[in-house]
Amino acid sequence: MNSELSKIFFEMSVLMNMKGVQFKPRAFEKAAHSLGVLEEDVREIYSRGGIKALEDIPGVGAGIAERIEEYIKTRHIKDYSGLKKQIPVDVEGLKAIEGVGPKTILLLYEKLGIKNREQLERAARAGKLRDIEGLGEKTEQKVLKGIEFLKQTHGRFILGFTMPTVRDIVERLIKVEEVERVEFAGSIRRMQETVGDLDILAISRHPEKVMDFFVSMPEVAHVYGKGEVKTFVRLKNGMDADLQVVPPRSFGAALQYFTGDKYHNIQLREAAIRQGYKLNEYGLYEGEKFVAGKTEEEVYKKLGFEWMPPELRTNYGELEASASGKLPHLVGYGDLKGDLQVQTDWTDGENSIEEMAKAARKQGLEYICITDHTKRLAMTGGLDDGKVLRQAEEIDRINAKLKAQNEKFRILKGTEVDILKDGSLDLKDETLAKLDVVGASVHSHFNLPEEEQTERIARAMENPNVDIIFHPTGRIIQKREAYKVNVEALIAVAKRTGTVLEINAYPDRLDLKDEYIRKAIDAGVKMSVDSDAHSTAHFQFLEYGIAQARRGWAEKKDIINAHSWQEMLKMLK
Numbered sequence: 001m002n003s004e005l006s007k008i009f010f011e012m013s014v015l016m017n018m019k020g021v022q023f024k025p026r027a028f029e030k031a032a033h034s035l036g037v038l039e040e041d042v043r044e045i046y047s048r049g050g051i052k053a054l055e056d057i058p059g060v061g062a063g064i065a066e067r068i069e070e071y072i073k074t075r076h077i078k079d080y081s082g083l084k085k086q087i088p089v090d091v092e093g094l095k096a097i098e099g100v101g102p103k104t105i106l107l108l109y110e111k112l113g114i115k116n117r118e119q120l121e122r123a124a125r126a127g128k129l130r131d132i133e134g135l136g137e138k139t140e141q142k143v144l145k146g147i148e149f150l151k152q153t154h155g156r157f158i159l160g161f162t163m164p165t166v167r168d169i170v171e172r173l174i175k176v177e178e179v180e181r182v183e184f185a186g187s188i189r190r191m192q193e194t195v196g197d198l199d200i201l202a203i204s205r206h207p208e209k210v211m212d213f214f215v216s217m218p219e220v221a222h223v224y225g226k227g228e229v230k231t232f233v234r235l236k237n238g239m240d241a242d243l244q245v246v247p248p249r250s251f252g253a254a255l256q257y258f259t260g261d262k263y264h265n266i267q268l269r270e271a272a273i274r275q276g277y278k279l280n281e282y283g284l285y286e287g288e289k290f291v292a293g294k295t296e297e298e299v300y301k302k303l304g305f306e307w308m309p310p311e312l313r314t315n316y317g318e319l320e321a322s323a324s325g326k327l328p329h330l331v332g333y334g335d336l337k338g339d340l341q342v343q344t345d346w347t348d349g350e351n352s353i354e355e356m357a358k359a360a361r362k363q364g365l366e367y368i369c370i371t372d373h374t375k376r377l378a379m380t381g382g383l384d385d386g387k388v389l390r391q392a393e394e395i396d397r398i399n400a401k402l403k404a405q406n407e408k409f410r411i412l413k414g415t416e417v418d419i420l421k422d423g424s425l426d427l428k429d430e431t432l433a434k435l436d437v438v439g440a441s442v443h444s445h446f447n448l449p450e451e452e453q454t455e456r457i458a459r460a461m462e463n464p465n466v467d468i469i470f471h472p473t474g475r476i477i478q479k480r481e482a483y484k485v486n487v488e489a490l491i492a493v494a495k496r497t498g499t500v501l502e503i504n505a506y507p508d509r510l511d512l513k514d515e516y517i518r519k520a521i522d523a524g525v526k527m528s529v530d531s532d533a534h535s536t537a538h539f540q541f542l543e544y545g546i547a548q549a550r551r552g553w554a555e556k557k558d559i560i561n562a563h564s565w566q567e568m569l570k571m572l573k
Helices: 002-018 024-037 042-054 062-074 078-086 091-095 102-112 117-125 137-152 159-174 207-215 248-259 262-274 296-302 318-323 353-362 385-404 450-462 487-497 514-523 536-551 565-570
Strands: 179-184 198-204 220-226 230-235 240-245 278-280 283-286 289-292 338-342 367-370 410-418 437-441 500-504 527-530
Touching: 002 024, 002 062, 002 078, 002 091, 002 102, 002 159, 024 062, 024 159, 024 536, 042 062, 062 078, 091 102, 091 117, 102 117, 117 137, 159 179, 159 198, 159 207, 159 536, 179 248, 198 207, 198 248, 207 220, 207 230, 207 240, 248 278, 248 283, 248 289, 248 296, 262 278, 262 318, 283 296, 289 296, 338 353, 338 410, 338 437, 338 500, 338 527, 338 565, 353 367, 353 385, 353 536, 385 410, 450 487, 487 500, 487 514, 500 514, 500 536, 514 536, 527 536
Parallel strands: 198 240, 338 367, 367 410, 410 437, 500 527
Antiparallel strands: 179 198, 220 230, 230 240, 278 283, 283 289
16 A cells, blocks of 8 residues: 555645645655655554554655545545546656656646657657747657657566565565465565566465465455466556465475576576486476475585575576685675765755664664765755855764764765766865765766766766765666766776775665676775665665675675774775
């Protein structure tokens, strides 16, 4: 239900914005973000404590809590239905196109009656957008490019936005009396940045009861087929899900089979054949004799391999490394001690410095660095030199307060300074020199030629005050392609200058990609894993940054904020 409400509140935010409503759109957008990443189902929260418990959810006030209650009771929100009748457009589909915001959606609806992406594509291809005041031919071409990009990513789901639903389904299946064990597999278990369908494996002596429970779950929108030991459904979020009950002796073999990617599994089956075995989802066989299959470990061990973390099973040399005892000791999901990219309500964040610190501490972190945007990013209320220094004074005050309370938590002073078109920065060097950590980012001129974009970022890296390059390629998954940049050249500059490269954990960024992480490790370049948090709810995204690091074969020594803040600062320029 969380994802359903998140979608509704996001649409309400956009529709209110289109109607020119003041203040409310931001409140609904905050609630949508919060519910989208909330791991506990709102129904459980409501049943435990009613509206008051709902109001404890970050970003949920009294009015929104009442609407959540209304939806739980009736599966309907009256003012949402009213807004949809007034402006009957597919907000989610249109807003997904890069450069199409609330005002553009309203303009397209009022001028051309466009309600969905298909109608917009036809109008753009017919040249109808260029004649609308405020749009023009450039917008028309950008819209078409954005639509083509979305077509390429059709059928994939962003891991971090999907995982709460997946975990909720699996956790409720585990509680079914007839279920002995449940695991999800596939691309989700490999923690890929985008995932396809959901594969679930279970052990049960009464599979028919498990199947009955599965098809009755509220997340299920359609049942393709229901059998005694296998059921295939479509979820309300559009994802297909497959539940299969397997015998206990085959569970490990099935989990391995449904976890490794196609090429990893081909390599493993070929290794089995070379040794006189046959490997499939039911087990490892020598002729007709069952040899192994109860656990993944025994399957790999029988074939001469160490068990390897699911994130590595992509045929990138992991089997060879396993056979020779050279698998990396991957950075762990609990290894991060700090977060070096955190936004607050000084710019476009939702919470105060102190609230972000408390949330980070609750997440198990020992420190954060405040990195609000700078003046070039005017739409976020970016800080100029004076405001950055005033914020530093505020951080000193809060740190003193924490120390007086015997709290062992540190807030570091930082910034997300903007890299201008020529590679210079939008804050003075003397300001940057007074901060603990300086991250630099590209937020404009995405269409520069590759050589010029590379030189631009490299120049910023040459600045002795720039410690980290945030989200180095600028991509937004399923929204915007990476800008053209020679990442290998940037890695070389990072090595020479001692600049850290970020692995941005925000689910639709996950930037750097795993292939670049491996190259950075090979070059001896250090990295950070940061949440890019704009809300107290966003620290949980660090898990997906760690997953990205693990898929890039990163160890704890490669990640600077897997160390204490004192040790981390020594790793910077």
